[in-house]
């Protein structure tokens with residue numbers, strides 16, 4: 001096997017995107033994604049069973065297209081990597097079962113990869129292929145909201161903070177519904193907020209009270225954690241008040257105020273976690289990384305503390321197979337032993353497990 | 361014709377069969393470990409027989425009906441194997457495997473028409489009607505209707521075979537005397553497929569799962585509106 005520039009096929013199916021990506025070392029050859037997003041629009045959120053059904057139908061066509069686009073054959077691939085968690089159980093299972101079958105049929109080594117760490121793996125692609133030192137990551141999507149410290153992407157990743165209830169993207173989706181805006185809520189609210197006053201409504205900032213924050217010396221229980229369910233309820237109450245008074249809901253102002261609350265909390269907590277853990281470069285990932293106000297505020301607050309913010313192209317921020325392949329390739333070149341086919345999908349896989357170790 | 365057969369509509373099972381004769385088989389007993397069991401079982405069976413993908417003529421897979429998540433594990437495995445080995449993937453109703461298995465029982469009991477049922481969860485059964493054909497020394501079961509899902513009481517009023525029948529012995533209209541614990545297996549699926557082609561039938565390359573139920577998605581109601 002080529003271990004300096006391994007050719008790796010990465011498979012992703014943790015949510016509503018079926019992804020197949022191929023990398024050679026740190027070079028991205030293809031990133032093929034089939035999304036079932038359209039099928040979830042009328043529900044205003046991802047329906048797991050619909051996503052799982054779509055993964056089954058999309059799997060072979062997506063892999064076939066990726067191989068064709070990269071102009072490589074399955075036989076040439078050095079290793080296969082697959083997201084084994086965290087994510088939706090039924091959705092993960094499709095990619096995992098399929099990847100195992102490919103591994104059995106081809107005899108290729110298989111790596112079971114952590115989805116969240118794979119988001120950071122995007123940073124391995126391109127020039128140099130090295131991640132900056134003292135790296136942190138802010139991952140925000142419809143499925144997750146996490147702040148990570150990445151000491152070594154193959155062996156030392158820690159979770160500094162995360163949402164304790166809804167993911168930020170989920171809160172966007174729910175509030176978009178309340179305001180009669182389109183799904184997915186992220187871009188819809190971002191657009192509606194442009195003409196709104198972010199100070200029109202004083203929405204709560206979850207988990208920012210002293211008892212949750214504590215101090216540097218005595219951190220509270222949720223110093224870097226976030227919560228968005230209270231915020232969503234507060235927005236609902238405002239909307240109801242206007243409706244009860246038979247007045248038009250000021251959509252732009254509500255959207256702007258809601259968004260300001262979300263990005264204020266995320267950026268404050270992220271900067272705090274970075275400064276207190278010596279993080280000097282922050283990589284953003286997840287679909288909500290595309291949100292203009294979030295990028296703006298995170299960048300602004302980070303720069304005040306000398307933290308560099310890196311935002312990959314959107315196609316690599318949203319869920320995809322290339323990030324899984326990129327992390328897989330790094331594991332191969334670092335000589336990490338493959339997982340084999342004896343693992344199971346784990347919807348709650350902790351970030352400390354970069355790749356599932358082989359069963360002994 | 362050498363086929364690798366997979367079924368995950370109830371328990372998970374894999375079999376290698378040549379012309380309907382089972383060379384090796386693997387069967388789990390539980391119904392919730394498909395994703396774990398299938399790939400290692402395929403690897404193990406191939407290793408034990410010394411066969412490779414190039415020796416095979418096709419992949420056969422049970423397309424259900426069965427609980428969705430487990431069913432998909434078998435289907436996506438079969439499709440991925442077929443893709444990697446460049447082999448055709450044939451789909452067959454998983455209940456046909458049970459029907460093939462109970463043919464001798466139905467014949468002995470003098471039941472020319474019967475129904476096969478498996479667990480559909482939520483207090484319902486997947487089922488399909490069959491009738492016996494063929495000569496006395498080569499009897500076969502052929503489907504006499506489309507697969508369906510219903511409460512045990514609402515199954516057709518004919519002897520009921522299969523693991524679903526054994527789950528609700530007091531509720532199905534007519535319980536068969538034996539064969540009420542038979543679940544679909546890859547081995548029986550391969551035998552049923554061979555019986556089908558032997559009587560001139562063609563195997564289908566349609567591997568669309570028989571979900572028989574919509575996904576549980578519900579369109580959320582319009583946001584509550586306060587009225588004054």
Ligand SMILES: [Zn+2]
Pocket residue numbers: 115119141143144286318319
């Ligand atoms: Zn993600």
